Structure formats: structure tokens, C-alpha cells
Amino acid sequence: MALRYALLGLLAKNEATGYELNQQFKETVVHFWMAHHTQIYRELLKMEEEGLATSTTIQQSDYPDKKIYKITDNGFQMLLEWMLNKPVTIPKLKDDLLLRVSMFHFLPAKQAISLLEKSKEHHQMGLMMTKKWREEHFPEGTYGQNELGEYLTSEFGVRYMESWLSWCDWAIEELKKKG
Amino acid sequence: MALRYALLGLLAKNEATGYELNQQFKETVVHFWMAHHTQIYRELLKMEEEGLATSTTIQQSDYPDKKIYKITDNGFQMLLEWMLNKPVTIPKLKDDLLLRVSMFHFLPAKQAISLLEKSKEHHQMGLMMTKKWREEHFPEGTYGQNELGEYLTSEFGVRYMESWLSWCDWAIEELKKKG
DNA sequence: TTCTACATGTAATGAGTTACATGATTAC
DNA sequence: GTAATCATGTAACTCATTACATGTAGAA
Numbered sequence: 040m041a042l043r044y045a046l047l048g049l050l051a052k053n054e055a056t057g058y059e060l061n062q063q064f065k066e067t068v069v070h071f072w073m074a075h076h077t078q079i080y081r082e083l084l085k086m087e088e089e090g091l092a093t094s095t096t097i098q099q100s101d102y103p104d105k106k107i108y109k110i111t112d113n114g115f116q117m118l119l120e121w122m123l124n125k126p127v128t129i130p131k132l133k134d135d136l137l138l139r140v141s142m143f144h145f146l147p148a149k150q151a152i153s154l155l156e157k158s159k160e161h162h163q164m165g166l167m168m169t170k171k172w173r174e175e176h177f178p179e180g181t182y183g184q185n186e187l188g189e190y191l192t193s194e195f196g197v198r199y200m201e202s203w204l205s206w207c208d209w210a211i212e213e214l215k216k217k218g
Numbered sequence: 219m220a221l222r223y224a225l226l227g228l229l230a231k232n233e234a235t236g237y238e239l240n241q242q243f244k245e246t247v248v249h250f251w252m253a254h255h256t257q258i259y260r261e262l263l264k265m266e267e268e269g270l271a272t273s274t275t276i277q278q279s280d281y282p283d284k285k286i287y288k289i290t291d292n293g294f295q296m297l298l299e300w301m302l303n304k305p306v307t308i309p310k311l312k313d314d315l316l317l318r319v320s321m322f323h324f325l326p327a328k329q330a331i332s333l334l335e336k337s338k339e340h341h342q343m344g345l346m347m348t349k350k351w352r353e354e355h356f357p358e359g360t361y362g363q364n365e366l367g368e369y370l371t372s373e374f375g376v377r378y379m380e381s382w383l384s385w386c387d388w389a390i391e392e393l394k395k396k397g
Numbered sequence: 398t399t400c401t402a403c404a405t406g407t408a409a410t411g412a413g414t415t416a417c418a419t420g421a422t423t424a425c
Numbered sequence: 426g427t428a429a430t431c432a433t434g435t436a437a438c439t440c441a442t443t444a445c446a447t448g449t450a451g452a453a
Contacts, residue, residue: 041312041314041317044317045317045320048317048320048321048324051321051324067320068317068320069310070311070316071311071312071313071316071317071320072311072312072313072316072317073310073311073312118321118324119324119325122318122321122324122325122333123325123329125314125318127315127333127336127337127340128340129340129341129344130311130312130313130314130315130316131252131312132249132250132251132252132309132311132378133220133250133251133252133309133310133312134250134251134309135220135304135309136306136309137249137250137251137309137371137374138220138223138224138227138247138250138251139301139304140367140370140371140374141227141246141247141250141367141368141370141371142227142230142297142301142367143366143367143370144363144364144365144366144367145227145230145297145298145301146298146301146302150302154301154302154306157306158306161306161307161308162308165308184323185323186323187322187323187396188319188320188321188322188323189320190392191319191320191322191389191392192316192319192320194385194388194389195316195319195385195389198381198384198385199378199381202377202378202381205377206373206374206377209373210370210373210374213369213370217366
């Protein structure tokens with residue numbers, strides 16, 4: 040059910056096509072939720088059936104036709120209800136590199152370190168991109184009133200990746216000690 | 219497919235029943251993977267069919283019978299293969315509190331803060347438990363040779379929750395500024 | 398000429414969740 | 426008498442992933 044609310048949250052800011060929603064997911068929502076385009080299109084269809092959004096099809100000559108979705112009052116109400124009343128719990132990570140780390144005693148230190156190095160590269164890349172995105176969107180820490188959420192979550196993203204990288208360096212040191 | 223490797227990783231250390239594997243999940247693996255017991259039992263059956271593990275049923279009089287699973291050579295080979303050759307990518311978070319944070323511009327600051335406070339409680343609790351677990355299992359930072367993985371991942375858990383809490387405090391301050 | 402952006406989807410499969418079922422024992 | 430621990434599972438359902446499909450335009 041959570042994908043639905045992620046989509047409602049984006050639509051509450053602006054009407055958009057499935058394609059655009061997918062772009063926005065990749066750009067921002069990715070710090071804490073991830074969805075495939077196939078899943079987004081499917082969910083949008085269901086949301087329309089249930090009266091949470093409406094769509095208008097726009098004919099285009101050069102490009103394929105597109106469908107613009109708008110949130111309904113009903114959809115917005117449902118979003119607020121969910122935000123306030125869904126019980127808060129501890130989130131469930133699913134990280135398959137960490138899963139491998141938990142079995143590092145079965146691997147020679149060298150190969151374990153190499154896995155961590157590769158993962159560091161990805162996180163370094165992600166960190167750079169997120170920082171750049173923040174600088175573009177929130178120059179000098181300023182943000183519009185409907186950007187508060189993204190301001191807070193992108194800061195989370197930065198901190199998360201930084202803490203990941205520093206843990207990684209620590210773990211590499213531990214592995215080197217062991218030989 | 220990852221649940222399967224999580225189970226193989228645990229079985230590679232000790233033979234165990236589905237019930238025990240579920241306990242171990244709750245205790246340690248929970249930092250980066252989560253599974254329901256129903257899923258664990260289903261996966262174990264499949265793993266046996268595919269020759270990655272074998273089981274022996276033990277009759278008990280006072281308690282229900284139990285099935286002890288052992289990893290096979292085949293299973294262990296497959297585990298190593300996966301650890302080394304599965305491409306390293308950036309993990310996909312799914313955190314539904316952060317999803318709500320990303321929509322905080324739709325909520326009065328007071329209610330937003332209250333959600334963060336609730337989440338802080340959960341993370342504080344988790345942090346305490348993990349620290350306690352670490353003290354019990356690794357007194358003065360010492361660990362057995364087949365505990366390296368858990369030593370590294372539980373440190374990750376601690377850092378993750380600490381960084382979560384500190385971000386949370388920062389976010390609460392931001393929200394207070396806005397009123 | 399190959400790749401990327403545009404734009405939307407179906408079908409099949411795999412993974413995860415919830416509800417239900419059984420039934421004794423022990424601790425509060 | 427209420428709940429937790431031990432121990433295993435089925436069935437129904439929802440959610441997520443991968444592969445496939447279509448077709449144009451413009452940039453490298």
C-alpha cells in the first residue's frame with residue numbers, strides 16, 4: 040500500500056504522467072523508496088479505479104500519447120489519514136551487501152575488502168549526486184514551502200551515505216588487522 | 219533469492235531447525251534482512267528439494283517433532299559463489315516513516331514532530347538492545363572466528379541507529395524553526 | 398549506427414504478508 | 426485464566442521484479 044501513498048504525495052504537489060512520476064522517483068524518492076515503472080503504471084490504474092486520482096489523455100503527434108494524473112479530494116484525504124494514523128514502526132532494511140558482510144568469516148580478507156571497496160564507490164557516487172542535487176534545489180539551505188519534505192529526506196540521504204562510508208572504512212581496517 | 223543465502227549463511231555455521239533460524243533472524247540478521255517464519259519454512263523446503271540442505275526429523279514426546287537442517291557441500295559452494303559474484307549495487311531502502319517525512323509540508327509542524335518523536339523511541343530502543351547484545355557477545359571487542367560477520371554488521375546497526383537519531387534531532391529543530 | 402529520451406503497458410514469476418491451524422507446557 | 430514458548434506448516438493474497446513489446450526523434 041505504501042507505493043500508493045508515495046504517488047499520492049507527488050501528485051498532491053503537481054499533476055503528472057506515470058513517466059514523470061517515475062523520473063521523480065529516481066531523483067528524490069529513491070532515498071527511501073524505490074519502484075519500477077511497471078509497478079507505477081499498474082498502481083496508477085488502480086488508484087483511478089478507486090477514485091483517488093483522475094486522468095486525462097493527451098494526444099501527441101511527435102511522441103506517444105500521454106496520460107496526466109491529478110489527485111482527487113478523496114485521494115488527498117486518504118493521504119493525510121495515512122500519514123497521521125499509520126502506526127510508526129522500525130523500518131526493515133534489505134541490504135544484500137550487508138547480508139554478505141554477515142558471512143565474511145567464510146571469505147579471505149582480501150576478497151571481503153574488495154567487495155567493500157566496490158560498495159564504497161557506489162555510495163560515494165550516490166553521495167556526490169545527492170549533494171549536487173541539494174545545491175541546485177536548495178541554494179544556501181533555502182527551500183520552498185512544498186519542498187520541506189525533500190529538504191529533510193535528502194539531508195537524511197546525505198547523512199546515511201556518509202555514515203555508510205565511514206562504517207565501511209572502519210570495517211576495512213578491521214579486516215586488515217585480521218590479515 | 220537472497221533469503222535463501224541468508225539461510226545458507228546461518229546453516230553454514232550450525233545445523234538448525236526452521237524455528238531456530240527464525241530466532242536467529244530476529245536476534246541478529248534483523249539489521250539488514252527480515253523474514254517471516256512462514257517464508258523461512260517455505261524456503262527451507264525448496265532448498266532441500268534442490269539439494270542445498272538436508273533434513274532429519276526428530277521425534278519428541280513433550281514438544282512437537284522438529285526438523286533439523288544441515289547445509290550440503292553443494293549449498294556451501296553456491297553460497298560462496300553468490301557472495302563473490304553477485305554484482306554490488308546500491309541498496310534499496312523502503313522506509314515508510316521517511317516516506318511520510320517527504321510529505322511533511324502537508325502536515326502541521328506539531329504533528330510532524332510527534333511522528334519523529336515516536337520513531338526516535340523505536341530507534342532508541344533498538345540501539346539499546348543492539349548495544350547490549352554486542353556487550354554480551356563481544357566483551358571488550360573480542361569475537362570468535364566465525365563471528366566476524368556479526369561483529370561487523372552489528373556495528374553497522376549501532377551506527378545506523380545513532381545516525382538516524384541524530385538526523386531526527388536535526389529534523390525536529392528544523393521543524394521548530396518553521397513553527 | 399547505436400544510444401537515449403519520450404511514453405505506456407502486459408505477462409510471468411518471485412518474494413513477502415496475513416490469517417488460520419494445531420496443541421502441550423510453563424510462567425505470571 | 427492469560428500469555429508466552431516450543432514447532433511446523435497451508436492458503437490466500439498482495440507486492441515487486443524481469444522480460445518482453447511498440448514506435449518516433451534526435452544526438453553522439
